[in-house]
Every structure is written in structure tokens, then in C-alpha cells.
Amino acid sequence: MCGIAGFFHTRDNYPGSPQKIARAMGEALDHRGPDGNGIWVDEGAQAAFSHRRLAIVDLSNAGHQPMTSKSGRMVICYNGEIYNSKEISAELTTLGVKFRGHSDTEVILEGCAHWGVRRTIKKLIGMFAIAIWDKSEKQLWLVRDRLGIKPLYWTIAPEGVFIFGSELKALRAHPKCPYKVDRNAICAFMRHNYIPGPFSIYTNINKLQPGSILHLSIQEPSPKIETYWSINNIVSANRNRYFYTDENQALSTLESILTDAVKRRMVADVPLGAFLSGGIDSSTVTAIMQANSTQPISTFSIGFEEDDFNEAIHARAVAKHLGTNHTELYVTPEQAQNVIPQLPDLYDEPFADSSQIPTYLVSAMTRKHVKVALSGDGGDELFAGYNRYFQARKMARFLNSLPSSVKSITGAAIRAFPQSFWDTAFKLVPDTKRPSQAGDKMHKLSRVLNSEGDEFYRRIISHWASPNSIVIDGEEPKGIIWQSSLKNSIPDFTERMQYLDSLTYLPDDILTKVDRASMAVSLEARIPILDHRLVEFSWQLPDHMKIRNGEGKWLLRQLLYKYVPKNYTNRPKMGFGVPIGKWMKGPLKEWVEDHLSESMFKKHNILRPTPVLEKWQDHKSGRQNWQYLLWDVLMLHAWAERHHPNGVL
Incomplete structure (x- = not known):
């Protein structure tokens, strides 16, 4: 895991020192890679790369970046990990390629030199943000991984300067980078609590979308963006394709793919562990890790004194059952609050998922013991784990049968009682059925009673329901959640919610949060559930293998129960928040x-x-x-x- 940055002057040479600018851009990313740094400049084209290295595999200088291909034609600057690099290396070796080291960086580079960028990228299993410079063509390529695990921003500044980097702070270190605040993006932020791509907080700076390739050159200086992989294509391909009908076959396939994904992500030349909350996703990843390790793996969790937010007791029980070497930290309010002043620097642009606080704290604790941690993120989007998926569908069906007047009266009645009343009332419900923060959920329900279908989803995920009315001179951009054609292409309401979350909430909230929090302490977070092969498999499953008996993740649960008894994880979903x-x-x-x-x-x-x-x-x-x-x-x-x-x- 690393930080990358660079620029390319598509017009006349820019007066100034490319080395000095590249160095400043790299220094802005020191936290992402404290183990080494490098700068490369093509004086003739006024192009430059800057790299900050977090050494995980092949700790020698053979993995130093930026790296030039053996032919001298191509240069790479790359952030991420490729988990099938050995197979690709073996394939290239049979074609006559001779490698100087064992880094995945060199495998990508020589693959691009031999097959071209497009063909090489499709072979990769992993997370990555890649910049490739072709000296012969004076051409720059940027590539982002399929799910958006690793970030990549870009802009075209005045005088034709193309600038890119892992974080906004790297772009801002370039003296030509424009950064006018985009009030329309703030509207989107007020709805979502994050800024969905391709937008950023600045008008002219964009996020390269997941699964995308961008390229430009001296001859064609306008960036061209193409998609090499997308969930939309996966959904479309599986709409009329074979669905798993045999549950045993589906479970066997899930176990095979996820086990392979976990084992690949356990390869490292540095100490490695796992985040463990005690929930379905992290427990499954941890269980598979432990089953494939000859010694106790290291697991990490944090807890709070407030019961509604404390998952540490559940994580401890799972860790004990699996036999991991478990470390936990009970966080005081003072410790959590000390993180708050750091958040604007960590995230570069407004970001308001309050679980950013515990994510940073667990990352900081984990980094004291290991350099790599596997995470359980992604299971909710792939296997319909969020409460809103099955609750919204059930509620939508019920509400559609009610007159508008009844829905209005019901909503008003719910709001007539404060949230504290509903919190108390739900204490009468058995623990296994009681939702956390019941009062908040009841009041959110009251605000969506008069909506239907996709509007129902928009209201469920909205923070400020009418952001245009609160942001001065702002108008919300109509992004993916406003698509009107989804009902035809994805008829099932729950699947539409999964689809939309995978395109927006997953990359721009969940994965952004994990990347910034872990990279702030130079910890590499690996996410096996988001192996693209598992994503493709999940969209081949029928609905009843995801949601059953009022619970999501049915198939994933069956896999977990092979390792951990049901009573360890059979409880309402808590989330990962703070009070x-x-x-x-x-x-x-x-x-x-x-x-x-x-x-x-x-x-x-x-x-x-x-x-x-x-x-x-x-x-x-x-x-x-x-x-x-x-x-x-x-x-x-x-x-x-x-x-x-x-x-x-």
C-alpha cells in the first residue's frame, strides 16, 4: 500500500522545477508510505511521478517506485496489492520476460509492456490505483480497481496541466491545481454524508470511478475514460443467466471463492492480522484465516461502555472460540474525542460517517502490532446484510396497501413521541429481535411513510432530505440514485438498493473511511469479501439465498456456522458507531x-x-x-x- 501522485504538461513546458513539485506532492502523502520515496521525471514531456512506499511484499529495493520497465519504454507508479501476481509472473516468464525482483509492481509493469494496459488490467485480482507513462507515445494511463478500494483523484489545471494523486492534499500541493469549492457537491454531501463520485469538494477535481481507465497524450490531451469492469455489466449479464438453485452447490462455491480470496490476502512479508467485530462478515473472514494458519492469528477490536455501541464482548467470544491471539481496547470518550480534530486532515473533503472515529482508533491500535489487517467490509452490499434492505421491502409492500391519509397520520403519531420513548418501548422486545437505536429508526420510518419505490430508498439513505434548501447557491447534482430506468433493468427492489449502494455508498463511504483511517497510521487494510470474483458470484444468487426469515446474508451465515456456532453471532446488526x-x-x-x-x-x-x-x-x-x-x-x-x-x- 502506498501513495501516488504526478502530473503531465500537455502543452508547452511549464516554467518551474518538476522535481520540486513532484517532491512536494509526495510529501503530502508521507503517511501512506513511510518506508521509502521516489521521484521520476520525463524532462522532455514535463511529466513526473512521485511515490511513497509502504513495503509489504518484497521489502528489498527491487520493489522501489517509480519503476521503469526492462525495455525502458514504460514507467509505473502504483498503490495497492495484486494477489495473483505469481500466476501472472509465471505466464510472462513462459513468454520470455525476465524479472529483476519479486514485487507485484514489476509484474504489472512488464504485463503492460508485453500485453498493453487494457489486457493486463483485466488479469489482475486485487486493489489498485495505477499510473503508467508510455515514453514512446508520450501517453499517460490511470487505472482504478474494480470496486474502488484504492482512491484516485485527477484534474486538468490551467495551461493544460493534468494532475493526479491518491488524495486531494497531493493535488493541492501542485502550484497550478485549482480548488474552488463546489457548492453543488456540498448539496450531495448534505444528503449522503459523503460526496459521491465522480464529484469531489472542488469544482474541477474528479474522482476516477471504480473499474475505470483514463488515458491522454500529447497528441490527444483531452482525457478519455472507459470502463473495463462494472457492477452494471455484471447485473446485466446475470439478469437472464444461470442462477444457483442448489443451496449446497452455492455454499460450496462461496466457500471455495472466499477461502481462496482470504488465503491470497494472507501473503505478506510483514506481520498480519484481522479486524474482528464479532459480526457475520469479520467473523467469517477471521474463521477462514485461522483455519488456514498454523498458529493463532492476531485479531483486534475496540469497545465502548455504552451497550448499544459495544461489540467487543461479541468479538472476544468469537476470538476465544476460534483460538486467535486477541487484543481489544475499550475506548474512553476522551480518546474518541481526541480524534475529532484530526478528521479534516484525514479525509481532505467533508466526510461525516461518525464510524470514522472507531475505524481510526482500531486502525491505530492494530498498527502497533501488525502492518496488514484483513477486514470484513463488503458483506452487507453483496449479501443483503443491511437492515434497510429487507425492512424496506416489507415496509414498502405494506405501505402501498394503505391510503395516503393513514400513512400521514401514522407518521405524525410516531413523531409525537420522542426517540427516547421508542428506545424505552423497544426494551420490551427480546434481545435477539431488538434493533439498536430503535428511537432513531422509528423516527426515520416516520419520515419515509409517504414515499414509494426508489423514492423510498432515497429517503431512507438521505440525511438532509432537501439539501438545496439549506446550501446557499447550491443545486444537488443528479447522480446514480436518481436513475429512472433502474426499475426496468433491476425489477427487484432489494437488488436495486444493493446495486445503488455498491455504486455509491460502498466506494465513497465505506471504502473511503477504511482507506483514510488505515493509511493515516500506515496500516494496509485488505478486503477479501470484495474480491471481484465474489462480487460476480453474489449477483448470480437468487434472493432467497441472501434474505430468509427476516435476516440478510443467509448464505454467508451458513458458511460461518461451519466454524462458529449460531449463538455467537445471532443478534441484531449493530453497525460500527459511537454515541x-x-x-x-x-x-x-x-x-x-x-x-x-x-x-x-x-x-x-x-x-x-x-x-x-x-x-x-x-x-x-x-x-x-x-x-x-x-x-x-x-x-x-x-x-x-x-x-x-x-x-x-
């Missing part, structure tokens, strides 16, 4: 008031203060729990203070 709403009214109150002050709203002039302050008053009084919507505003203002201290223009 941020409670802290806002307690130890964080002064910080909150500072970031919601009249002077803060006036200084940055991003949001209309009235609707925000109304929600803050409701929250303080206990009438409502607006923690998620308020956290959006707080993270936006904290980001603005850090990156635009004189005010957002």
Missing part, C-alpha cells in the same frame, strides 16, 4: 456550539443557519436525536476551518 449524539450534549457541547456559532455560518457562508440551529435546539432539549444531520454540518464546518481558514469562497 456521538450523547457526546454532543455533553463533553463535545462547547466544540459543537463553536462550530454552529453565528460567526461560523457567516464566515463560510455555505449553509443557511436557521434549519440547522432549530435541529440543534431540538437535539439539546432531547425532543429529537438529530445526531447524523448535525454531524454533517459539524464536519463541513470543521473541514472549512482547516482547509479554508479565511472562509470558503
Whole structure:
């Protein structure tokens, strides 16, 4: 895992030192790669690469980047890991290619030199953000992995300067990089709590979308983007294809693919472990790791004193059953709150998933023991694990049978009681059926009662339901969640939700959170469930192998039960959060008031203060729990203070 950055002057040579600029861009990414750095410059084309290395496999200098191909024609600057590099290396060796070392970097590079970029990329199993420079053609290629595990930003600056990097801070280190705040992107942020690609917080800076290749050259300086893999194509291909009908065959295939994915990700020349929450996904990954290890693997979890947020006791039980070497940390409010000032630097652009706090804390603890950690992310999107999938479908069917007047009355009745009332009422429900944060879920339900179909989904995932009304001079861009044709191509409502989450929420929230939190402490996070072969398999499964008896991940659960008894994981899904709403009214109150002050709203002039302050008053009084919507505003203002201290223009 590493950090990459670079630029290419598509017009006349830019006056200045390419080496100096490239060095500054790389230094902005020091945290991503503390084990080494390198700069490469093509003086004739005014192109430059900068690399920061986190050495995991082949720790020798043979893996140093940027790396030039044996022929001298191609140069690579790459971030990620390729898990089938040995097979590709063997294939190239039979074709006469001689390797200088054992790094996957050289395998990609020589593959591109021999087969070309497009053909090589399709062979890769792994996570990656790749830059390739073709000296002969004066051509630059950028490639991002299929699911968007590794980030990659790009822009065309004035005077024809093409700039790219792993994080926005690297682009901003280039003196020509434009960074005008995009108020339309802020609208999208206020709806989602993240900025969905291809947008970024800046008007002219884009995220390269997952599964994409970008290329440009001196002769063709306008970037051309093509898709080499997409979930849309996978869904379309499987719409009229064979679906698994035999459950035993499906389970056997799942076990085979996931076991191979896990084993491939256990290869490292440095200490390795796993995040373990005690939930279905991380427990399955951990169980397979332990079954394929000759000694206890290292597992890590964090806990909180608040029961609704504490998964540590469940993780401990699973770890004991599997026999792992388990480490846990119970986080105090003070420890968690100390992370908050770091968040604007970690994420570069507004990002308000509050689980960013525990993700950073567990990464920091894990890094003290190992350099690589396997994660269970992705299981919810692939195997329909989110509560909203099956609850929304059931609720949508029920609501469609009710008159609008009844739905309105029901919604008003739910909101008439504060969230604390519903939290107390649901304590009468058995533990195995009781949802966490029941009051919040009931009030969210009340706000979506009058919607149908895809609008129902949009309201479920929305934070601020009408962001245009709160963002000054902003208009929400119509992204993927507004597609009107999805109902025809994906008739099943649950599958449409999975599809949309895989295109937006997964890369731009979940994977962004994991990448930034782990890279901030120079920890490589590997995600076996998002092996693209497993993604393709999951879209061949019928619905009843994902959702059954009111629970998601049915098939994945059957695999886990081969290793861990049901009672260890048979409980409502908790998520991975912190009691941020409670802290806002307690130890964080002064910080909150500072970031919601009249002077803060006036200084940055991003949001209309009235609707925000109304929600803050409701929250303080206990009438409502607006923690998620308020956290959006707080993270936006904290980001603005850090990156635009004189005010957002």
C-alpha cells in the first residue's frame, strides 16, 4: 500500500522545477508510505511521478517506485496489492520476460509492456490505483480497481496541466491545481454524508470511478475514460443467466471463492492480522484465516461502555472460540474525542460517517502490532446484510396497501413521541429481535411513510432530505440514485438498493473511511469479501439465498456456522458507531456550539443557519436525536476551518 501522485504538461513546458513539485506532492502523502520515496521525471514531456512506499511484499529495493520497465519504454507508479501476481509472473516468464525482483509492481509493469494496459488490467485480482507513462507515445494511463478500494483523484489545471494523486492534499500541493469549492457537491454531501463520485469538494477535481481507465497524450490531451469492469455489466449479464438453485452447490462455491480470496490476502512479508467485530462478515473472514494458519492469528477490536455501541464482548467470544491471539481496547470518550480534530486532515473533503472515529482508533491500535489487517467490509452490499434492505421491502409492500391519509397520520403519531420513548418501548422486545437505536429508526420510518419505490430508498439513505434548501447557491447534482430506468433493468427492489449502494455508498463511504483511517497510521487494510470474483458470484444468487426469515446474508451465515456456532453471532446488526449524539450534549457541547456559532455560518457562508440551529435546539432539549444531520454540518464546518481558514469562497 502506498501513495501516488504526478502530473503531465500537455502543452508547452511549464516554467518551474518538476522535481520540486513532484517532491512536494509526495510529501503530502508521507503517511501512506513511510518506508521509502521516489521521484521520476520525463524532462522532455514535463511529466513526473512521485511515490511513497509502504513495503509489504518484497521489502528489498527491487520493489522501489517509480519503476521503469526492462525495455525502458514504460514507467509505473502504483498503490495497492495484486494477489495473483505469481500466476501472472509465471505466464510472462513462459513468454520470455525476465524479472529483476519479486514485487507485484514489476509484474504489472512488464504485463503492460508485453500485453498493453487494457489486457493486463483485466488479469489482475486485487486493489489498485495505477499510473503508467508510455515514453514512446508520450501517453499517460490511470487505472482504478474494480470496486474502488484504492482512491484516485485527477484534474486538468490551467495551461493544460493534468494532475493526479491518491488524495486531494497531493493535488493541492501542485502550484497550478485549482480548488474552488463546489457548492453543488456540498448539496450531495448534505444528503449522503459523503460526496459521491465522480464529484469531489472542488469544482474541477474528479474522482476516477471504480473499474475505470483514463488515458491522454500529447497528441490527444483531452482525457478519455472507459470502463473495463462494472457492477452494471455484471447485473446485466446475470439478469437472464444461470442462477444457483442448489443451496449446497452455492455454499460450496462461496466457500471455495472466499477461502481462496482470504488465503491470497494472507501473503505478506510483514506481520498480519484481522479486524474482528464479532459480526457475520469479520467473523467469517477471521474463521477462514485461522483455519488456514498454523498458529493463532492476531485479531483486534475496540469497545465502548455504552451497550448499544459495544461489540467487543461479541468479538472476544468469537476470538476465544476460534483460538486467535486477541487484543481489544475499550475506548474512553476522551480518546474518541481526541480524534475529532484530526478528521479534516484525514479525509481532505467533508466526510461525516461518525464510524470514522472507531475505524481510526482500531486502525491505530492494530498498527502497533501488525502492518496488514484483513477486514470484513463488503458483506452487507453483496449479501443483503443491511437492515434497510429487507425492512424496506416489507415496509414498502405494506405501505402501498394503505391510503395516503393513514400513512400521514401514522407518521405524525410516531413523531409525537420522542426517540427516547421508542428506545424505552423497544426494551420490551427480546434481545435477539431488538434493533439498536430503535428511537432513531422509528423516527426515520416516520419520515419515509409517504414515499414509494426508489423514492423510498432515497429517503431512507438521505440525511438532509432537501439539501438545496439549506446550501446557499447550491443545486444537488443528479447522480446514480436518481436513475429512472433502474426499475426496468433491476425489477427487484432489494437488488436495486444493493446495486445503488455498491455504486455509491460502498466506494465513497465505506471504502473511503477504511482507506483514510488505515493509511493515516500506515496500516494496509485488505478486503477479501470484495474480491471481484465474489462480487460476480453474489449477483448470480437468487434472493432467497441472501434474505430468509427476516435476516440478510443467509448464505454467508451458513458458511460461518461451519466454524462458529449460531449463538455467537445471532443478534441484531449493530453497525460500527459511537454515541456521538450523547457526546454532543455533553463533553463535545462547547466544540459543537463553536462550530454552529453565528460567526461560523457567516464566515463560510455555505449553509443557511436557521434549519440547522432549530435541529440543534431540538437535539439539546432531547425532543429529537438529530445526531447524523448535525454531524454533517459539524464536519463541513470543521473541514472549512482547516482547509479554508479565511472562509470558503
